[in-house]
Amino acid sequence: MARNSSEERERMEFDDEGITTNRDDGGGGRIMVEKVFKDTEVPPWTKQITIRSMVTSFLLSIIFNFIVCKLNLTTGVIPSLNVAAGLLGFAVVRGYTTLLERCGLLKQPFTRQENTVIQTCVVASSGVAFSSGTASYLLGMSPIVAGQGDGINTPINVKRLSLGWMIGFLFVVSFVGLFSIVPLRKMMILKYKLTYPSGTATAYLINSFHTPKGAKLAKKQVAVLFKSFCFSFVFAFFQWFYAASDGCGFSSFPTFGLQAYQHRFYFDFSSTYVGVGMICPYMVNISLLIGAVISWGIMWPLIEHKKGDWYSAELKDSSLHGIQGYRVFIAIAMMLGDGLFHVVYMLIKTASSLAALKSKKNQSSSSVIAADQSDSEIENYDEKRRTEFFLSDQIPVWIALLGYGILAAISIIVVPFIFHQLKWYHILVAYAIAPVLAFCNAYGCGLTDWSLASNYGKVAIIIFSSWVGLENGGVIAGLASCGVMMSIVSTASDLMQDFKTGYLTLASPRSMFFSQVFGTAMGCLMSPLIFWFFYKAYSVGDPDGSYPAPYGSLYRGIALLGVEGINSLPKNCVKLAVIFFCVAIALNMLSELLKCHETKYRIYRFVPSPMCMAIPFYLGGYFAIDMCVGSLILFLWQMKNKQNANDYAPAVASGLICGDSLWGIPAAILSLAGVKAPICMKFVPASQAQG
Numbered sequence: 069m070a071r072n073s074s075e076e077r078e079r080m081e082f083d084d085e086g087i088t089t090n091r092d093d094g095g096g097g098r099i100m101v102e103k104v105f106k107d108t109e110v111p112p113w114t115k116q117i118t119i120r121s122m123v124t125s126f127l128l129s130i131i132f133n134f135i136v137c138k139l140n141l142t143t144g145v146i147p148s149l150n151v152a153a154g155l156l157g158f159a160v161v162r163g164y165t166t167l168l169e170r171c172g173l174l175k176q177p178f179t180r181q182e183n184t185v186i187q188t189c190v191v192a193s194s195g196v197a198f199s200s201g202t203a204s205y206l207l208g209m210s211p212i213v214a215g216q217g218d219g220i221n222t223p224i225n226v227k228r229l230s231l232g233w234m235i236g237f238l239f240v241v242s243f244v245g246l247f248s249i250v251p252l253r254k255m256m257i258l259k260y261k262l263t264y265p266s267g268t269a270t271a272y273l274i275n276s277f278h279t280p281k282g283a284k285l286a287k288k289q290v291a292v293l294f295k296s297f298c299f300s301f302v303f304a305f306f307q308w309f310y311a312a313s314d315g316c317g318f319s320s321f322p323t324f325g326l327q328a329y330q331h332r333f334y335f336d337f338s339s340t341y342v343g344v345g346m347i348c349p350y351m352v353n354i355s356l357l358i359g360a361v362i363s364w365g366i367m368w369p370l371i372e373h374k375k376g377d378w379y380s381a382e383l384k385d386s387s388l389h390g391i392q393g394y395r396v397f398i399a400i401a402m403m404l405g406d407g408l409f410h411v412v413y414m415l416i417k418t419a420s421s422l423a424a425l426k427s428k429k430n431q432s433s434s435s436v437i438a439a440d441q442s443d444s445e446i447e448n449y450d451e452k453r454r455t456e457f458f459l460s461d462q463i464p465v466w467i468a469l470l471g472y473g474i475l476a477a478i479s480i481i482v483v484p485f486i487f488h489q490l491k492w493y494h495i496l497v498a499y500a501i502a503p504v505l506a507f508c509n510a511y512g513c514g515l516t517d518w519s520l521a522s523n524y525g526k527v528a529i530i531i532f533s534s535w536v537g538l539e540n541g542g543v544i545a546g547l548a549s550c551g552v553m554m555s556i557v558s559t560a561s562d563l564m565q566d567f568k569t570g571y572l573t574l575a576s577p578r579s580m581f582f583s584q585v586f587g588t589a590m591g592c593l594m595s596p597l598i599f600w601f602f603y604k605a606y607s608v609g610d611p612d613g614s615y616p617a618p619y620g621s622l623y624r625g626i627a628l629l630g631v632e633g634i635n636s637l638p639k640n641c642v643k644l645a646v647i648f649f650c651v652a653i654a655l656n657m658l659s660e661l662l663k664c665h666e667t668k669y670r671i672y673r674f675v676p677s678p679m680c681m682a683i684p685f686y687l688g689g690y691f692a693i694d695m696c697v698g699s700l701i702l703f704l705w706q707m708k709n710k711q712n713a714n715d716y717a718p719a720v721a722s723g724l725i726c727g728d729s730l731w732g733i734p735a736a737i738l739s740l741a742g743v744k745a746p747i748c749m750k751f752v753p754a755s756q757a758q759g
Contacts, residue, residue: 101275102453102574108179113461113576116181117583124160125189125583126590128153132194133594135729138340140203141602141615143683143691145356147347150191150270152293152722157186158277159290180278184575187270188566189587192559196591199521199558200238202599203608205529205547207620208627212609214543216388216621224489225543225631231600233486238592240482241552244475244499245559246584248506250468253567253577258455260425262514267565271572285715293719293726300339300727307337308735312748314613322751323693329751331364332688341691343724345698346717351673352680353695359681360689368395378639388625392611393638395686396625401645402682403622405652407523413660414512414520421515454571461576472503479552487548489541494532498552505553506560513561514568521558526626528553533630542631547623559588605736611686618686652678 132149139146161178168174200206207213210229214221256262276282311317318337322329345353371394375381383390388397476499480492505524513519533546563584570580607613609620634642655678662672684692698721705713738744 101572102450104279105180105275105574106449110457110574111176111179111181113579115176116179116185116576116579117586118176118182118185120161120164121182121185121583122189122586124157125186125193125587128156128160128186128190129193129587129590129594130598131726131730132190133197133591133598134732135725136194136197137202137595137598137602138615138729138732139344140198140619141599141608141617143341143687144203144617144619145341145344145348145680145683145691145695146198147344147721147725148266149194149722150187150266151273151718152726153190153194154183154187154270154273154277155286155289155293155719155722157190158183158274158286161186162283162286180274180573181570181575181579183274183277184271184569184573185579185583187274188569188580188583189590192562192566192584192587193591193594195558195562196238196242196588197595197598199554200234200242200591200595200599201547201551201554201623202234202595203617204619205525205550205554205623206234207609207617208547208624209544210609210620212607213617213620213624216392216611222538224541225538227487227544229603231596234596234599235593237483237486237548237551238555238596239589240479240486241555242559242588242592243585244472244479245502245506245556246563246581246588247468247472247475248503248556249510249560249564250463250581251465252507252510253463253564254459256510256514256564257458257567257571260421260511260514262511262564262568263517264514264565264568265517267568268572270565271569274569274573289716289719292716293723296343296720296723297727298723300343300724301731302727303337303339304728304731304735308731308738309745310747310749312745316748316750317745318749319614320750326751326753331369332690333360333364333693334690335693335697336690338691338694339724339728341694342698342701343721343728345695346702346721346724348695348699350699350703351675352677353692353699355676355678355680356684356692357689357696358676360684360692362681363395363398363685364688367398388628389638394641394644396621397629397637397641397645398648399682399685400622400625400629401649402652402678402685404526404626405649406656406678406682407520407526409653409656410520411523411527413656415508417515418508418511421511454574457574458571458577461578463577463581483548483552487544489536489545490532490548494535494545494549495552498528498532498549499556502553502556506557509557510561510564514564519558519561521554521561524557525550525554526623529623529626530630533627536631538631543624543627546627546630550623559584601736602732605739616687618683622686652682 132153135149136146161182165174165178206229209227211221211226214226277286307318311319320329321334321337323335324333328334368391371378372391375391379390379393385391387393480495480499483495484490484492509520509524529546529550531546532549533542536542536545563581566580566584567577569575570577602608602615606615608615609617611621637645655675659672659675662675702713702717705717
């Protein structure tokens with residue numbers, strides 16, 4: 069997601085051609101965006117949700133669900149797709165309405181509110197694709213991932229994946245979070261004036277599209293996106309001809325030599341991750357590469373020399389009691405350290421922020437009348453207009469509370485039928501504490517743009533798996549409770565982001581809520597179906613396959629820690645895990661301390677992210693190299709023409725991701741039909757080739 073700094077936001081103002089650098093005179097330097105749209109009628113919420121917006125959302129949701137599913141099943145690194153959703157939604161409907169307008173058949177013009185509805189639906193649907201757990205906690209229940217645990221795959225701790233119960237589970241748990249945060253929307257948006265950077269940036273993007281200058285730029289961006297999409301799709305098709313079996317093709321090209329290839333250091337020609345690298349911040353990609361060098365370049369070769377001493381030499385590489393145990397549990401330790409720090413830090417920051425607001429309110433209580441009068445005099449046009457429309461279509465609090473109670477009750481009844489390892493009182497406890505965590509996550513997301521849903525999910529795994537115990541199916545109970553908690557906490561912060569976007573584009577809170585509901589429903593249906601498509605066509609969950617789905621093993625490993633403790637881990641694995649757990653906390657503390665003492669050079673930007681470093685510990689460095697290539701392309705582009713790069717790099721990256729990811733559809737169909745590529749391009753040592 070493209071973000072603007074606060075300094076840049078202060079200087080932006082729309083005129084009748086687009087964005088200029090002027091300020092208004094009466095609002096204390098505040099932005100006057102709504103004056104551009106003062107002559108544009110804002111449709112009622114019932115006309116913001118149109119048939120064409122729903123059809124467009126449905127089609128784009130299919131595309132974005134495929135993209136997110138493929139990213140989940142490969143490395144789990146997923147960039148923000150808000151820009152692509154907003155841009156494609158604008159392009160599709162604007163093209164459709166322009167054609168109708170020329171034919172004299174256009175009945176309702178395309179508004180920014182309708183654009184916001186489309187973007188909300190698509191992002192909500194693709195958000196479910198991430199939080200649904202098809203590539204993480206649900207896959208961790210499967211026999212494929214459980215079979216890698218050497219004896220831990222007891223029947224009560226394994227659940228065969230089935231399309232029916234997966235869809236049912238998602239429909240039962242995914243809507244509860246929407247009602248948990250609705251009563252707090254006015255407090256978050258109007259009283260606390262939380263920023264919600266992603267929601268704000270998306271609103272600026274949509275507002276810009278609907279000005280003359282912004283529409284021209286959007287048209288050029290769509291053209292660039294289409295070109296990069298075609299290139300990526302054709303290149304993926306070309307690569308398929310050389311990949312007749314595993315280990316063949318460009319994706320197995322030993323770029324840095326065969327020895328480096330054996331340690332998973334190579335460039336695999338993935339357009340998807342080159343595009344992801346262009347969207348992600350530089351330090352994310354560098355952190356991935358640092359993690360790959362530390363693990364696969366240094367640690368794993370050293371530990372492999374201890375085979376027969378630290379762990380049995382007879383174990384397979386995929387065994388959690390062998391080298392795989394070090395890979396999985398050290399990565400988990402770093403993730404838990406990073407997650408624990410951010411959860412505690414966010415709770416402290418939320419509490420201190422609320423205390424500061426309360427103190428400020430108490431100090432100014434004696435001059436409330438004068439302050440209100442003064443504020444009303446200087447309050448700019450934007451805030452008045454936005455507040456008016458934000459308060460016009462209210463969602464009654466009693467409906468939100470009743471909806472949460474009814475959906476929670478249904479979930480408490482139904483979930484134990486799907487997962488008999490969980491009892492009704494486990495679900496009751498989860499729903500009792502979830503609203504508090506949802507508030508903390510939504511508030512923290514408003515301050516920092518961080519959603520800690522997956523971290524709360526990991527904490528839930530440990531708590532509920534240890535509560536239920538190994539003999540009673542604690543692994544499945546922990547993973548299922550992760551789904552319950554993640555769904556509530558994630559959808560709550562996503563909805564509040566959408567409310568912020570709607571506030572800034574004058575979209576009705578009701579249209580935002582119902583478009584979120586519609587998008588969530590699409591995600592609950594599409595996400596399992598698309599995952600099932602890949603699951604049947606490929607060896608999903610195989611660490612050495614094309615779709616290793618790393619979070620399946622990592623989340624199951626967290627559940628095993630909850631039910632078994634640390635006694636089952638290989639020798640010295642606990643010591644190494646504790647060290648890297650502490651390193652993760654130390655790096656986060658260092659980053660926050662440097663932010664507190666911010667210097668001219670903003671040194672905190674160069675502190676690597678522990679969460680990003682942890683992912684290559686399990687997978688290797690090949691995708692980190694792809695993403696660093698994307699960063700290098702962006703860096704050189706910005707050196708040559710920074711404005712051009714800022715305008716078109718997100719479109720190029722989105723096209724690369726879309727084209728390569730969508731090739732997965734025909735590739736999976738060919739695989740299901742038993743059609744193999746005609747050529748196997750493989751690389752072997754010279755001695756073996758001569759023999």
